[in-house]
Amino acid sequence: MFGMSHETFLLLDAVVTVIGLIVLITKFKFHPFIALTIAAAFLGLTSGMPIGIIIKAFQDGFGGVLGFVGIILALGTMLGKMMAESGGADQIAQTLIRAFGKDKVQWAMMFAAFLVGIPLFFEIGFVLLIPLVFIVARRTGVSIIKIGIPLLAGLSAVHGLVPPHPGPLLAIGVFGADIGKTILYGLIVALPTAIIAGPIFGTFIAKHIPGHPNQELVDQLARESDSADLPSFGITLVTVLSPVFLMLLKTFADVVLPDGNFFRTFMDLIGHPISALLLALLLSLYTFGHKQGIGSQQILKWLDASLAPTAAIILIIGAGGGFKQMLVTSGVGNVIGNMAVAAQISPILLAWLVAAVIRIATGSATVATITGAGIVVPVVGMIPGVNRELLVLATGAGSLILSHVNDAGFWLVKQYFNMTVAETFKTWTAMETILSVVGLGFILLLSLFV
Numbered sequence: 001m002f003g004m005s006h007e008t009f010l011l012l013d014a015v016v017t018v019i020g021l022i023v024l025i026t027k028f029k030f031h032p033f034i035a036l037t038i039a040a041a042f043l044g045l046t047s048g049m050p051i052g053i054i055i056k057a058f059q060d061g062f063g064g065v066l067g068f069v070g071i072i073l074a075l076g077t078m079l080g081k082m083m084a085e086s087g088g089a090d091q092i093a094q095t096l097i098r099a100f101g102k103d104k105v106q107w108a109m110m111f112a113a114f115l116v117g118i119p120l121f122f123e124i125g126f127v128l129l130i131p132l133v134f135i136v137a138r139r140t141g142v143s144i145i146k147i148g149i150p151l152l153a154g155l156s157a158v159h160g161l162v163p164p165h166p167g168p169l170l171a172i173g174v175f176g177a178d179i180g181k182t183i184l185y186g187l188i189v190a191l192p193t194a195i196i197a198g199p200i201f202g203t204f205i206a207k208h209i210p211g212h213p214n215q216e217l218v219d220q221l222a223r224e225s226d227s228a229d230l231p232s233f234g235i236t237l238v239t240v241l242s243p244v245f246l247m248l249l250k251t252f253a254d255v256v257l258p259d260g261n262f263f264r265t266f267m268d269l270i271g272h273p274i275s276a277l278l279l280a281l282l283l284s285l286y287t288f289g290h291k292q293g294i295g296s297q298q299i300l301k302w303l304d305a306s307l308a309p310t311a312a313i314i315l316i317i318g319a320g321g322g323f324k325q326m327l328v329t330s331g332v333g334n335v336i337g338n339m340a341v342a343a344q345i346s347p348i349l350l351a352w353l354v355a356a357v358i359r360i361a362t363g364s365a366t367v368a369t370i371t372g373a374g375i376v377v378p379v380v381g382m383i384p385g386v387n388r389e390l391l392v393l394a395t396g397a398g399s400l401i402l403s404h405v406n407d408a409g410f411w412l413v414k415q416y417f418n419m420t421v422a423e424t425f426k427t428w429t430a431m432e433t434i435l436s437v438v439g440l441g442f443i444l445l446l447s448l449f450v
Contacts, residue, residue: 073317236287397440
């Protein structure tokens with residue numbers, strides 16, 4: 001077509017489609033769900049696919065992603081809501097702050113955010129923990145930036161790298177990775193990455209930008225809880241980390257036990273992400289609910305309220321799955337895969353680069369993850385020995401880079417920390433970029449051993 005080979009045309013078609021997707025989201029302010037749906041239809045039509053196959057590919061991609069991730073999102077969101085409303089997150093933060101002391105309070109905030117962030121969306125974890133930043137800053141006299149940047153780093157690291165967050169789960173589904181191994185590798189990469197981007201960078205940048213919180217916001221949010229009314233630290237930790245423990249135990253059983261072994265079969269059941277999160281949620285109904293004297297009606301209201309904010313995220317994820325499937329069915333993915341093989345580009349570096357470019361352009365980590373994974377997935381079948389779990393982490397790391405004015409998180413941090421746009425770039429944007437680049441470095445280092 002137009003004097004080009006079919007492969008060249010498909011590649012150009014994909015480039016035009018991705019640019020169009022970015023323009024729809026950034027220039028014309030289309031909702032990502034609508035933009036992804038339009039992009040998928042455009043790619044299918046212009047690549048010469050029959051109408052029936054276009055519709056089926058989009059439906060298959062949409063349903064295939066949500067059949068797994070939609071359930072995980074619902075269960076994880078409910079678990080996070082129970083922890084937030086019961087005061088479990090507050091208990092984790094208070095306990096760690098007491099343990100670390102005033103001199104190392106920034107480390108306490110990072111670890112608290114790291115733990116609390118495992119079952120919570122970034123935005124929910126941020127709004128939940130930001131009062132603690134104000135309380136600790138007021139109580140200790142430590143700079144709000146020195147306390148806040150480690151908290152943001154802990155939340156963001158698990159958001160991009162550790163399941164059951166939607167980004168890593170999306171990439172796991174696309175690449176066919178093992179969730180237990182991804183959790184293990186994700187924790188290995190995320191913790192040192194969060195330390196470098198959080199307490200270490202936060203201590204440095206606070207010397208130049210100490211921050212001055214909005215006093216009205218401090219007065220409104222910095223209300224201190226009575227620890228006696230909160231779930232205990234041990235119970236909170238067991239409840240929140242139980243799904244991670246079950247999924248890791250399943251992976252361990254799969255490695256050391258033979259097929260057909262009863263314990264391995266049992267662990268395959270309770271260690272599946274859906275089962276593990278369901279069991280954790282049921283446990284939380286007691287530990288964060290009835291044990292705290294909270295009635296069934298109140299618990300039901302919390303669970304109902306928790307699902308409303310996830311609707312838009314679920315639609316975006318579904319449309320992203322449809323777009324990913326269109327890339328595969330149209331043959332674009334194979335063309336990109338052949339090019340990557342011919343150019344001898346590291347699949348890990350390719351996954352990071354693609355996700356990073358889309359993240360910078362659209363401001364959405366979710367769109368960057370699902371689109372990047374869809375573009376890179378054909379490489380998995382063409383290069384033997386590619387570690388699928390590390391591809392998941394590389395895509396997640398790329399999706400964190402260079403948060404700027406097209407990202408809602410940028411403005412959220414700016415307003416709560418009462419910073420100028422320039423100060424937000426020097427603190428939040430720099431921290432996100434450090435997370436992404438350092439995370440890639442640890443992933444490449446890990447690839448030498450696994």
